[in-house]
Amino acid sequence: MLKAVLIDDDQSNLSALSEKLRRHCPQIRIIAQCDNGQDGLKAIDSLQPDVVFLDIEMPVMNGFLMLQHLSYKQFALIFVTAYDHYAIKAIRYSALDYLVKPVDIDELKAAVAKAEANRLNQSAESQVQLLLEYVQKKQPRRISIPTFEGLQFIAIDDIIYLEASANYTYIYLSGSLKFLVSRTLKEFEELLPTETFIRIHHAHMINKLFMERYVRGEGGQVVMSNGVVLDVSKRKKAEFLQAISF
Incomplete structure (x- = not known):
């Protein structure tokens, strides 16, 4: 069973993703749902989830900025975002998973299966670091x-x-x-x-x-x-x- 935190400022998107996970991904147990980056930051650091579903475009603290302030990073990260060329290019650069809204059920199942298979993968933190390098410097080496x-x-x-x-x-x-x-x-x-x-x-x-x-x-x-x-x-x-x- 994978403990999951869901973070999205749009409550309808949060509810839709939660329902799809409950219906189609029984290996997921949702332990927190947050509608802003600040609460998401607190939930991740205190609950230490196995997987985080993260929206990018959020007011005050977007998904990328939230990641910069995390202390705990040992989780599988799956972005859930509207199509944005720059954001998706950054995600692909670090080989992290992403789902485009509205979330396709088959793609959701595949992302969760991958997170489950890689739950002991030690490269997750390095991937997040590479993503942040891209976002901050535009072109990491x-x-x-x-x-x-x-x-x-x-x-x-x-x-x-x-x-x-x-x-x-x-x-x-x-x-x-x-x-x-x-x-x-x-x-x-x-x-x-x-x-x-x-x-x-x-x-x-x-x-x-x-x-x-x-x-x-x-x-x-x-x-x-x-x-x-x-x-x-x-x-x-x-x-x-x-x-x-x-």
Whole structure:
């Protein structure tokens, strides 16, 4: 059984989520419902829940600000939010779960099952910290990526290039390391800093700091620091040359 705290300033949303959890997620026991960030902060620190369902946009103290003031952070965090591009980008950056209002029951069940499976996961606090870095600094130097074994925290500056593989992505790092990640290359294109990372082909995105040479051609090719040669597509050539100030 997972102890849960629900935090949302809209009472109708709070009631709807509570009812869906009671009907469809029997492994959840709701121990507190709060309609503002201040009360949510007190409830989490005093009750120490296993999972927190948190709205982002709340008056006085929003969800991100509330997280900055928490003492206790050993819980699974599931955001419940209206669609907001910046907020969801921050959440994806830290690989935390989120549900878009109105909450879909199947997505709710999946998020709760994931929280239950990862209840002893020690990376939750690191994910929250990464999220707060993004919110405060706009561009932290690490990213949390979901792998088949769990979560991997990697330094952005260590990424040489990324390669699409259907709905997955291979990330190639300095030191001859690579990870297969259950995210599309398009998602990484939206997450990683555009001043450093360039999509050169439908299958590849590179970190231009690791680019050693550009070879002219119809689209051309780039030679990366690890010796890998990658094609630049004709469609991406002009954008690529502009990005490297050629």
